[in-house]
Amino acid sequence: MIDIVLCASGSDEVRIVHDLAVDRTRTARVVRRCADLAETLAVVAAGIGDVVLIDVSVRGLGRDAIAAMMKDAAVVGLRSATAAEQTALGLRHVLDASSSVEEILSTVTATLTGEQEAPGAWTQEAAEEQPETGGRLVAVWSPGGASGRSTLAVNLAAEAAAAGVDTVLVDADTYGPSQSQLLGVLDEAPGVVAAARAHDRDTLDIETMEPLLPLVQPNLRLLSGIGVPGRWAELTRTSMDGVWDVLARRGGLVVADVAPLLEEDEELSYDTAAPQRNAATLSAIEASDAVIAVVTADPISITRLVREHSRLEELGVEELHVVVNRVGAPVPGDRLRELIASRIPVASLSLLPDDPIACRTSAWDGALLAETAPRSALRKAMRDLAGSPALIGPDGAVAASAEPVRR
Numbered sequence: 001m002i003d004i005v006l007c008a009s010g011s012d013e014v015r016i017v018h019d020l021a022v023d024r025t026r027t028a029r030v031v032r033r034c035a036d037l038a039e040t041l042a043v044v045a046a047g048i049g050d051v052v053l054i055d056v057s058v059r060g061l062g063r064d065a066i067a068a069m070m071k072d073a074a075v076v077g078l079r080s081a082t083a084a085e086q087t088a089l090g091l092r093h094v095l096d097a098s099s100s101v102e103e104i105l106s107t108v109t110a111t112l113t114g115e116q117e118a119p120g121a122w123t124q125e126a127a128e129e130q131p132e133t134g135g136r137l138v139a140v141w142s143p144g145g146a147s148g149r150s151t152l153a154v155n156l157a158a159e160a161a162a163a164g165v166d167t168v169l170v171d172a173d174t175y176g177p178s179q180s181q182l183l184g185v186l187d188e189a190p191g192v193v194a195a196a197r198a199h200d201r202d203t204l205d206i207e208t209m210e211p212l213l214p215l216v217q218p219n220l221r222l223l224s225g226i227g228v229p230g231r232w233a234e235l236t237r238t239s240m241d242g243v244w245d246v247l248a249r250r251g252g253l254v255v256a257d258v259a260p261l262l263e264e265d266e267e268l269s270y271d272t273a274a275p276q277r278n279a280a281t282l283s284a285i286e287a288s289d290a291v292i293a294v295v296t297a298d299p300i301s302i303t304r305l306v307r308e309h310s311r312l313e314e315l316g317v318e319e320l321h322v323v324v325n326r327v328g329a330p331v332p333g334d335r336l337r338e339l340i341a342s343r344i345p346v347a348s349l350s351l352l353p354d355d356p357i358a359c360r361t362s363a364w365d366g367a368l369l370a371e372t373a374p375r376s377a378l379r380k381a382m383r384d385l386a387g388s389p390a391l392i393g394p395d396g397a398v399a400a401s402a403e404p405v406r407r
Contacts, residue, residue: 002028002108005049007040007058008078012097016053019101028105037061044069051076051108055097056089062200063090064238074111076104089202135248136398137256138391139288141281142295143304144260148325149294150178151359152352152382153257156292158368159386161220164404166252168213170223172240172280173259174232177225183216184366191224192243192280193234199242206250217368223247233275240283248287253391253398256284262311282315290319290347292390297327297336297354309344321390322346326354348390353377 004020006013017030031049034040037060044052045068052069054061056077066089069075077094093107140153150173157169171179172192191212198204213221223243226232247254258281276282285291291312295301305322312320322344324336333351340349358373365372369379385391392398 002051002112003031003049004028004108005032005034005040005043005052005073006030007034007037007052007054008097009055009080012055012078012080016101016104020104028108037065041065041068044072047072049073051111053078053104053108055080056091056094061089062197062236062239063202063242064200064236066091067238074108076107076111134251135254136252136290136393137244137248137254137284137288138290138292139256139258139284140292140294141258141285142260142293143301143308145296145301145304147294147296147301148359149260150176150182150257151362152292152294152323152325153255154179154182155369155379155382156386156391157253157255158217158220158370159383160253160255160391160398161217162370162404163387164219165392165398166219168221168223168247168250168252168254170243170247170254170256170284171225172235172256172284173225174235174277174280175229175259175261177227177229179222179257180224180227181366182363183222183368185214185216185222185224189224190227190231191222193226193231195223195243195246196235196239199239199246200236204242204246206246209246209250232277232280235280237276237279237283240280241287244284244287255391256288258284262308262315285312285315285317288317289393290321290390291317292321292323294323294325296325297331297351302336302340305340306343319347320345321348321350323350323352323385323390325352327351328354348388350381350385350388350390352381352385 006016008016013033020028020030032043034043037058040052040054043049051074053076056079066075075091077089077091078097079094080097093111095103095107140149142149154169157167161167169179170192171177195204195209195212198208213223216222259278261278262281263278264276293305295305322340327333336351337349355376355378358369358376358378362369362372369376369382373379
């Protein structure tokens with residue numbers, strides 16, 4: 001006897017329960033009728049049922065929820081012909097909600113006889129079938145404190161775009177998103193949330209990603225942040241992995257501004273699956289081709305970087321570029337270089353001069369340094385950094401795809 005956990009809409013639910021109840025063969029039965037996704041997850045986690053028969057349009061259902069259910073039961077989807085979004089969520093077995101009891105029993109049996117792959121396999125299937133990626137993802141990260149990370153990220157992305165490189169700037173900071181404000185973008189919409197949700201619903205690809213990337217400067221597109229920090233739970237680890245994959249397949253340069261924290265505290269606080277506030281940061285760093293670590297020219301910031309270096313290695317960072325911001329008296333640049341290079345291995349180390357007036361003017365105007373202080377030493381240093389291997393890769397791995405922008 002196959003035990004079925006059912007989560008479907010009213011009319012479909014009643015028909016399926018009735019048809020299975022009058023089935024003379026009695027090979028399956030409905031052991032629990034669930035009202036929503038939360039109840040379904042709880043029932044499956046309690047070990048009730050062999051198969052979950054669930055409407056794919058149930059509110060909140062996505063890849064993470066399906067993967068959680070597949071740890072304890074097989075999953076078969078139901079899809080209504082009138083549903084606004086026709087998606088299978090990556091499931092191998094999806095039936096029309098109007099299917100007969102014979103079709104339902106046949107499909108349910110198929111999921112229990114080995115035709116459905118192991119949990120998690122389907123989540124990687126789409127990525128494995130894609131061609132080789134040609135993009136480059138650079139995560140701009142700092143070990144904490146007001147290091148000027150976001151200002152550096154937006155100006156590096158803008159300088160790369162001005163040089164003719166197709167560039168996407170992603171605001172993946174789940175604590176203090178700011179890129180839309182720094183660029184002076186009004187009517188901000190949480191593009192990264194929309195992209196994550198689309199991936200969770202198995203509808204994200206290069207074509208659906210493009211409308212989420214408005215052109216804010218020539219060759220520069222923005223995937224805006226969550227806006228309100230309280231929306232961090234909408235950026236799950238699985239969905240962000242999918243976002244980086246689609247952006248990489250799109251090609252060009254992707255610059256991700258990420259939050260400073262690298263901990264996974266949720267694993268210590270919960271004995272079940274829990275949302276991770278640092279998921280976007282961890283996902284970006286693990287998926288990145290290079291990490292630019294931004295520190296200020298003071299001993300506290302540098303010490304934080306040295307202490308976090310082992311954590312970066314755990315996350316698989318092999319190409320680490322360090323940028324020391326706000327360099328000026330009384331510590332000379334040579335001493336800073338020696339201090340950092342003698343403690344951690346770095347692919348490159350760059351120094352940026354302190355220019356608070358130019359940065360303050362740029363922030364208040366919602367403009368780039370190239371617009372407010374084009375001849376400043378800080379802007380010139382950022383332009384040089386944008387053309388270095390730290391951003392465009394060794395030997396210029398990310399080639400210019402358009403004519404450089406003349407200002």
